[in-house]
Amino acid sequence: MAVVLVMSAACTSTPNPPEQPTQQRRPTVEVIGTLPHDPEAFTQGLELVDGVLYEGTGLEGQSSLRRIDPATGDVQQRVDLPEDFFGEGVTVVGDRVWQLTWRNGVAIQRDKNTLQEVKRATYEGEGWGLCRDGDRLVMSDGTEELRFRDPETFAETGRVTVRRNGIPLVRINELECVGGAVWANLWQLDEVVKIDPGSGDVVATVDLSSLRPADVPASNVLNGIAAVPGSADEFLVTGKNWPTIFRVKIKAG
Structure with a gap:
């Protein structure tokens, strides 16, 4: 979620990409700033809380x-997972951070400080x-x-x-919960979707392909979305x- 791991969270094969939306709201995107990011970081989870980006x-x-x-964009602190663990998404709950693993079946809870x-x-x-x-993950x-x-x-x-357009939507990847909605990356697509967690319906699809750096290979997919606290749309x-x-x-849109 490398050289032989052409995947988001997963998979060593390259299946067909998810279905494309046909009748969806298409919000537009404005870039208002940039930060340097470690190009060695195989991003699986991103969350901004209390002035710290996890x-x-x-x-x-x-x-x-x-x-x-x-x-x-400076890395202030880092802890490594066990050698045989494949790290995945993260989220902050109070003074703790949960971190998933791909196929290890283990979620690790850490002190956020x-x-x-x-x-x-x-x-x-x-x-x-x-x-x-809210009160659930x-x-x-x-x-x-x-x-x-x-x-x-x-x-x-x-x-x-x-479901998007009534069709089950697979390969839902990195998540961000904000404003009662779930925003999600889709593996293999440079877009995110906004999901109503009550019904499961996709209410908007956002194309972020314009952000892809020119020298980044297609295998290095878009992944990582963190809401900016205090803003409903950043x-x-x-x-x-x-x-x-x-x-x-x-x-x-």
Whole structure:
């Protein structure tokens, strides 16, 4: 979520991309700023909380959780996952950070200030994206379903099927919960979707292909979306091994 890992959260093969939207709101995007981003960071999760940008990265032997200065892009602190863990999405809950793993079936909870491990929880299936929606967590697993989880125990409390134009939408990747909606990257597509977590309906699709750096290969997909606190329409977005984090304003279409 490398050389032999042409994937977002997952997969060593290259399946057909998800279906394309036909009747969707198409908001426009304005770039209002940029930050440098570590091009060695295989971004899997991104979240901006209390003036700190938390980033989870992936690949076995390279996975980490980082605290980044959102003003400069500097990595202030980093902890590495066990060598056999493939890191995935992250989200902050109070003074803790949850981080998923891809196929290890383990979620790691850490202290958000020290990044030291507090405890672990297990789950079935794959882990891709994660965000906090009020008193619950929302998790993606690469399928058309979003799973709801308890923010303390990580126990599953429900699911919803995501549909775009009435068609189940698969490969839902990195997540961001804001304003009662779930924003999601789609693996293999340089776009994000806005999902109503109550119905599972996609209510908007945003094309971010214009942000792709010219020298970034197609295999390094867009992944990483973090809402800017205090704003309803501004986000930080980046991609796997991208050299830049973009601050964008998404304008309703």
